[in-house]
Amino acid sequence: MNKSKVTIHWFRRDLRIFDNHGLLRALKEHGHVLPLFIFDTAILERLENRSDRRVDFIHRAITGLKAELETRGSSIRVEHGDPLEVWKRLLETYDIQAVTANHDHEPYALDRDNTISDLLKSNGIPFRSFKDISIFERGEVVKDDGGPYTVFTPYARKWRAQFLPIMVEPFASSENLDALWKTEALRMPSLQDLGFLPTDLRIPPPEVGSQLISNYHLTRNFPGLEGTSRMSVHLRFGTVSPRALMKQGIALNGAFANELIWREFYMQVLWHFPHVVDRAFKPAYDRIPWQVNEDHFTSWCEGRTGYPLVDAGMRELNTTGHMHNRVRMVVSSFLTKHLLLDWRWGEAYFAEQLLDFELSSNNGGWQWASSSGCDAAPYFRVFNPTLQLEKFDPELTYVKRWVEEYGTPNYSRPIVVHDVARKRAIETYKMALDSARRTTDKQTQLF
DNA sequence: TTTTGAGTTGTTCGA
DNA sequence: GTCGAACAACTCAAA
Numbered sequence: 001m002n003k004s005k006v007t008i009h010w011f012r013r014d015l016r017i018f019d020n021h022g023l024l025r026a027l028k029e030h031g032h033v034l035p036l037f038i039f040d041t042a043i044l045e046r047l048e049n050r051s052d053r054r055v056d057f058i059h060r061a062i063t064g065l066k067a068e069l070e071t072r073g074s075s076i077r078v079e080h081g082d083p084l085e086v087w088k089r090l091l092e093t094y095d096i097q098a099v100t101a102n103h104d105h106e107p108y109a110l111d112r113d114n115t116i117s118d119l120l121k122s123n124g125i126p127f128r129s130f131k132d133i134s135i136f137e138r139g140e141v142v143k144d145d146g147g148p149y150t151v152f153t154p155y156a157r158k159w160r161a162q163f164l165p166i167m168v169e170p171f172a173s174s175e176n177l178d179a180l181w182k183t184e185a186l187r188m189p190s191l192q193d194l195g196f197l198p199t200d201l202r203i204p205p206p207e208v209g210s211q212l213i214s215n216y217h218l219t220r221n222f223p224g225l226e227g228t229s230r231m232s233v234h235l236r237f238g239t240v241s242p243r244a245l246m247k248q249g250i251a252l253n254g255a256f257a258n259e260l261i262w263r264e265f266y267m268q269v270l271w272h273f274p275h276v277v278d279r280a281f282k283p284a285y286d287r288i289p290w291q292v293n294e295d296h297f298t299s300w301c302e303g304r305t306g307y308p309l310v311d312a313g314m315r316e317l318n319t320t321g322h323m324h325n326r327v328r329m330v331v332s333s334f335l336t337k338h339l340l341l342d343w344r345w346g347e348a349y350f351a352e353q354l355l356d357f358e359l360s361s362n363n364g365g366w367q368w369a370s371s372s373g374c375d376a377a378p379y380f381r382v383f384n385p386t387l388q389l390e391k392f393d394p395e396l397t398y399v400k401r402w403v404e405e406y407g408t409p410n411y412s413r414p415i416v417v418h419d420v421a422r423k424r425a426i427e428t429y430k431m432a433l434d435s436a437r438r439t440t441d442k443q444t445q446l447f
Numbered sequence: 448t449t450t451t452g453a454g455t456t457g458t459t460c461g462a
Numbered sequence: 463g464t465c466g467a468a469c470a471a472c473t474c475a476a477a
Contacts, residue, residue, distance in 0.1 A: 103458065143475065221456080258455080329456065368455085380469045381457050388457090420456085426469080433470095437464055 003095040014238035019171040021132040026100040027176035034181040035076040074180035102132035148272035150374040188437035204230035217255035223324035224397030232356035266364030284436030285372030291340040306414035308387040321355035332369035333383035338421040343370035379429040
């Protein structure tokens with residue numbers, strides 16, 4: 001049997017056609033491009049819940065992509081299994097000329113891609129991967145001395161200076177879509193085939209109005225308003241072009257663009273300092289004696305701390321897979337400072353629940369809140385959840401939306417007293433950091 | 448090499 | 463009610 005000659009573009013977190021660097025390069029330079037997606041059993045089996053909004057999101061995104069490809073006489077091959085096994089089967093099915101993909105820098109993805117790249121190379125097939133999920137990556141934005149930035153503001157300054165000349169470049173050309181492999185519609189596994197159930201997922205529209213971006217700095221801090229773009233999930237799965245969004249942001253609102261630059265800042269932190277995945281960026285902060293209090297942690301997870309803004313945030317997260325950014329800061333400060341619980345606990349819970357979960361941003365945010373990260377909040381800066389409520393949800397719009405029993409006798413009593421918890425946090429941090437400094441001084445004296 | 452200015456998002460205290 | 467200082471020094475980036 002003659003095997004079909006194809007080039008395969010392997011979709012992962014770039015679930016769109018528009019401005020998709022790897023896909024469009026494959027079409028332009030190779031042709032006969034067969035789109036592929038693999039539901040990775042290693043990832044799916046780790047998920048706790050059979051109703052997972054992310055799996056549902058991806059499934060829906062691919063369903064949409066498939067329909068779009070089929071209007072062009074092509075389709076997408078959707079596999080379910082271990083990527084290595086899937087690729088071995090594909091090698092038997094097709095005469096593969098080349099494989100393209102887009103870079104993914106998370107530790108698991110790097111390992112996976114190395115494995116597949118080795119397999120393909122040993123079969124004489126080039127595996128070409130492209131920059132797509134960010135404007136700059138790896139060590140593309142560094143200090144003049146070549147070292148990585150660890151402070152946001154100078155990073156952002158350099159980032160903008162480098163973006164200016166390339167901002168005018170056109171989007172990747174879509175004129176080669178005829179070079180898609182022509183095939184009849186391929187069968188795609190249903191959510192149930194994958195072992196998952198449909199969810200109550202609500203997908204924000206994959207574009208954002210210019211009005212919202214223009215007003216972003218005025219509205220973004222009020223969780224009761226629709227003042228944020230809800231683009232994080234689309235950036236996570238590549239259902240929008242990061243370049244298109246960034247151009248819009250740079251043109252319309254510096255504060256909005258800054259948030260997107262933060263995303264790239266944390267990506268490069270993870271790239272240059274991979275230890276942040278399980279340790280504090282600043283080692284002294286690994287000396288903090290965290291409480292081990294499962295009851296407090298459970299109360300926090302379930303939104304029963306007795307602090308309405310914290311509880312509203314956690315319930316929004318549990319109910320929708322999303323949480324307003326201002327409230328993410330409040331609940332993470334509360335976990336790490338008021339409850340003195342390890343930031344990794346909070347990070348892991350967010351990783352389970354967030355639809356827009358991005359390792360680098362989640363880790364960066366938690367290390368920021370716990371003061372252990374680079375360019376983090378100083379440790380003595382402890383959010384006052386009551387004051388935050390007065391400032392950012394004065395009409396209680398947000399709180400009443402998520403905490404129905406607020407204001408009734410059924411509402412929980414505070415599990416800690418703000419003043420007491422704040423003092424305990426500052427003192428505990430101070431002692432841990434002082435002891436770290438004494439150790440360093442002693443080591444310095446030895447030389 | 449040294450120096451200088453600066454650093455996401457806050458809160459509390461006391462004058 | 464308002465305002466500046468303290469929180470705690472430290473490290474980074476760039477000239």
